Amino acid sequence: MEYLKLLKALLEKQAPTESLAGTDDGGAGESKKRYLILISTVMTWASTKPLDPRKPHPNYKTYYDVENEVIGIARKFRSQIGCLILLVSKGLGVRTIAAYIWTRIVFNLMVDFPKKLYILAVEQNITKQRQIIKPLGRIVGSGMFKCIPPEDAFLIPEINQRIYDLMTLNLNMEPSFIVETMGLQWVSESSFTENVPTLMKAFRKERALKPFKVIVYGPPIVGKTTLSKLISDAYGLILGAYITGKKEDPAPADSEDDQVEEEGAQETARQTLASLLAGR
Numbered sequence: 001m002e003y004l005k006l007l008k009a010l011l012e013k014q015a016p017t018e019s020l021a022g023t024d025d026g027g028a029g030e031s032k033k034r035y036l037i038l039i040s041t042v043m044t045w046a047s048t049k050p051l052d053p054r055k056p057h058p059n060y061k062t063y064y065d066v067e068n069e070v071i072g073i074a075r076k077f078r079s080q081i082g083c084l085i086l087l088v089s090k091g092l093g094v095r096t097i098a099a100y101i102w103t104r105i106v107f108n109l110m111v112d113f114p115k116k117l118y119i120l121a122v123e124q125n126i127t128k129q130r131q132i133i134k135p136l137g138r139i140v141g142s143g144m145f146k147c148i149p150p151e152d153a154f155l156i157p158e159i160n161q162r163i164y165d166l167m168t169l170n171l172n173m174e175p176s177f178i179v180e181t182m183g184l185q186w187v188s189e190s191s192f193t194e195n196v197p198t199l200m201k202a203f204r205k206e207r208a209l210k211p212f213k214v215i216v217y218g219p220p221i222v223g224k225t226t227l228s229k230l231i232s233d234a235y236g237l238i239l240g241a242y243i244t245g246k247k248e249d250p251a252p253a254d255s256e257d258d259q260v261e262e263e264g265a266q267e268t269a270r271q272t273l274a275s276l277l278a279g280r
Helices: 002-032 058-076 097-111 129-140 150-155 161-167 176-181 196-206 224-235 255-279
Strands: 034-041 081-088 118-121
Touching (some): 002 058, 034 097, 058 081, 097 118, 150 161
Parallel strands (some): 034 081, 081 118
16 A cells, blocks of 8 residues: 555656646657556455445455545546456465466566456356366365364464355356456366366376375284374374285085086186187
């Protein structure tokens, strides 16, 4: 916000000078025009109802105020600076395929700056959380998952307020401008659910993750099961099956006789088949 106030003051000082220079140089001022692209979040539209004005999420009013400041600069200093707001579906900072696409979008906007204030950079396909969890669970976990009510989410230590707000967002938005206007070469045009294997490969490669299995071995009644449960609970690992010992194959007394009879029946069948083929 302080940066925007400083930018506004700078533009107000330069306005008289550039107006005089524009009269002398004609249309040369358009080539020197500055551009401001604000990367914001769709949470500033989270509480918006259909056909109603934009209403942000209560925890994202600061983002809402910054967007309004950028809109004010764009309208007041239209001849000096071009402004637009790029709305993304989640926060930046993670090296993912989506972040690569965002950088391509920003570059294309700088090359051919549109006359729009808001542009959506979200996934085209609407995917439910259950559809995302299922393939993720099969690849990185046991494939089992549990649905919990929203009020129980904060019982999980890894869930903070920001993650909770993003995960409980229910807002359908369609990125029409990027899809119809920009000729982007998409990394994957399929939905997130269909692209989970590719994303997991990139995730493991970027973080140098390698799957491995741990076997707790030892004599009976020394606490292997208890130790395995403690390790599983401490590190969030999947607890596998217990192998109590090698099973010995039973050797009944009549097994050899049955085997001899079976071999004799097979030999008889082979001879019968050979005679039938010879008769042809």
